[in-house]
Amino acid sequence: MTQTPIDVAIVGGGIMGASLAWELARRGTGRVALFERGAIASGSSGRTGALLRRHYSNESEAMLAQTGWETYAHWPEIVGGDPVHTPSGLIATVDTGPGREANAEKLRANVAMQNRVGIPSRVVDRDELRKLQPFAQWDDVALAAYEPDSGYVDAVAATRSMAQAARRAGAAIQEGMPVLGVTVEGDRVSGVRTAEGVVPAATIVVAAGPWANRALAGSGVTLPIETLRVQIAILHRPLELEEPHFVYLDTVAGIFCRPYGPGRTLIGVSGGDQHDPVDPDVYLEQNDPGYGALAIAAIARRIPAMRGAVQIGGHAGLYDMSPDAHPLIGSMGPEGLFVMTGFSGAGFKKGPAVGRAMAELLLDGAPSFVDLAPFRPDRVFAPDYDPRTPWSATEYDLGSDFGHGL
Numbered sequence: 094m095t096q097t098p099i100d101v102a103i104v105g106g107g108i109m110g111a112s113l114a115w116e117l118a119r120r121g122t123g124r125v126a127l128f129e130r131g132a133i134a135s136g137s138s139g140r141t142g143a144l145l146r147r148h149y150s151n152e153s154e155a156m157l158a159q160t161g162w163e164t165y166a167h168w169p170e171i172v173g174g175d176p177v178h179t180p181s182g183l184i185a186t187v188d189t190g191p192g193r194e195a196n197a198e199k200l201r202a203n204v205a206m207q208n209r210v211g212i213p214s215r216v217v218d219r220d221e222l223r224k225l226q227p228f229a230q231w232d233d234v235a236l237a238a239y240e241p242d243s244g245y246v247d248a249v250a251a252t253r254s255m256a257q258a259a260r261r262a263g264a265a266i267q268e269g270m271p272v273l274g275v276t277v278e279g280d281r282v283s284g285v286r287t288a289e290g291v292v293p294a295a296t297i298v299v300a301a302g303p304w305a306n307r308a309l310a311g312s313g314v315t316l317p318i319e320t321l322r323v324q325i326a327i328l329h330r331p332l333e334l335e336e337p338h339f340v341y342l343d344t345v346a347g348i349f350c351r352p353y354g355p356g357r358t359l360i361g362v363s364g365g366d367q368h369d370p371v372d373p374d375v376y377l378e379q380n381d382p383g384y385g386a387l388a389i390a391a392i393a394r395r396i397p398a399m400r401g402a403v404q405i406g407g408h409a410g411l412y413d414m415s416p417d418a419h420p421l422i423g424s425m426g427p428e429g430l431f432v433m434t435g436f437s438g439a440g441f442k443k444g445p446a447v448g449r450a451m452a453e454l455l456l457d458g459a460p461s462f463v464d465l466a467p468f469r470p471d472r473v474f475a476p477d478y479d480p481r482t483p484w485s486a487t488e489y490d491l492g493s494d495f496g497h498g499l
């Protein structure tokens with residue numbers, strides 16, 4: 094079947110693909126089509142925690158997190174539709190105990206860096222933590238970063254709303270349309286292969302998360318993405334914890350958590366045994382038996398009354414891990430091919446910013462608000478590439494993390 098040529102083909106309808114489709118369409122970019130193999134937000138963007146931390150130890154990602162936050166926090170004015178963000182307040186903890194004293198200075202420096210890029214954040218000590226969240230125990234935390242207007246997002250609502258906005262602006266959004274690979278003529282991409290034939294496309298952006306390599310078939314590019322299964326549980330809080338807690342990105346207690354509707358908490362537990370490599374098409378999408386009990390024990394370490402919590406839901410999702418746990422954003426392989434993947438369990442907050450950066454790269458030659466150079470995908474193939482190389486002098490030494498650092 095002969096297909097109408099398009100200017101930009103986007104593969105994947107998660108927050109990355111949807112944000113790029115909207116940014117391109119609203120700038121009047123020719124024919125933009127997004128191909129989603131299932132339904133919008135049926136990948137990681139529909140299974141995420143969607144905590145919107147802006148605490149990073151490198152400026153490039155802090156900038157992406159800040160720019161993403163601006164869109165989420167002002168959604169009705171910028172994207173249209175209902176609000177998606179709840180500014181609950183956020184605390185990020187790091188171990189500053191024996192052997193890790195250097196993390197205290199790094200925390201101060203990172204908060205100062207955040208302030209420089211426009212993120213309201215401050216260092217708080219144990220006394221202030223006790224005042225901010227009196228129902229939690231903070232004996233094991235000396236210092237933390239406090240972001241008063243950070244919070245969390247309804248991820249499915251936001252991703253769908255973004256796709257609807259893209260459609261209103263003129264992008265074609267095609268659900269139930271897997272891309273089987275990429276066609277190349279000479280040194281350029283020429284189209285995407287679908288079950289209905291090849292759709293000619295001058296530019297292809299693969300935003301297919303853990304499935305990126307399958308969409309890249311035929312391009313000659315294979316990215317070192319590992320797929321990890323990660324779980325989150327939904328807990329019903331006991332009545333004495335009626336007041337919602339802040340978002341905690343708590344590397345000391347080894348948990349990330351946020352409120353999840355009235356009286357409920359979403360929680361993930363850190364640690365290698367919670368992060369299993371899997372085939373993205375064949376993995377257990379439910380919680381392991383016992384995950385709820387593990388999550389309750391972990392959060393009760395921070396909020397003792399959560400011993401009385403009850404699990405009422407939960408699931409497993411996928412992290413698309415790059416070797417260094419930082420994203421791969423930019424051109425790769427034949428002319429006209431771009432990727433946005435490898436978000437390593439920390440991409441949702443950055444989605445609108447990455448969409449804007451990629452749109453500006455395609456239309457203007459470079460993004461106006463962030464330098465994408467650190468994220469260039471071909472870094473992982475450089476002969477001197479060492480994934481353990483820190484991304485800044487203020488990168489933390491953490492005992493537990495969430496597959497990614499801070």
Ligand SMILES: Cc1cc2nc3c(=O)[nH]c(=O)nc-3n(C[C@H](O)[C@H](O)[C@H](O)COP(=O)(O)OP(=O)(O)OC[C@H]3O[C@@H](n4cnc5c(N)ncnc54)[C@H](O)[C@@H]3O)c2cc1C
Binds near residue numbers: 141
């Ligand atoms: C349990 C969990 C907790 C998380 N918590 C947080 C958090 O608190 N904060 C945060 O910022 N991030 C978090 N993340 C990470 C975040 O969810 C992801 O980084 C983000 O959603 C990635 O978006 P994406 O658009 O790149 O990928 P996805 O949402 O996975 O989208 C990719 C899409 O591509 C489609 N697709 C795949 N192959 C093809 C093909 N061949 N053709 C067409 N379509 C295709 C898929 O169906 C999918 O819809 C978490 C992730 C998980 C799993």
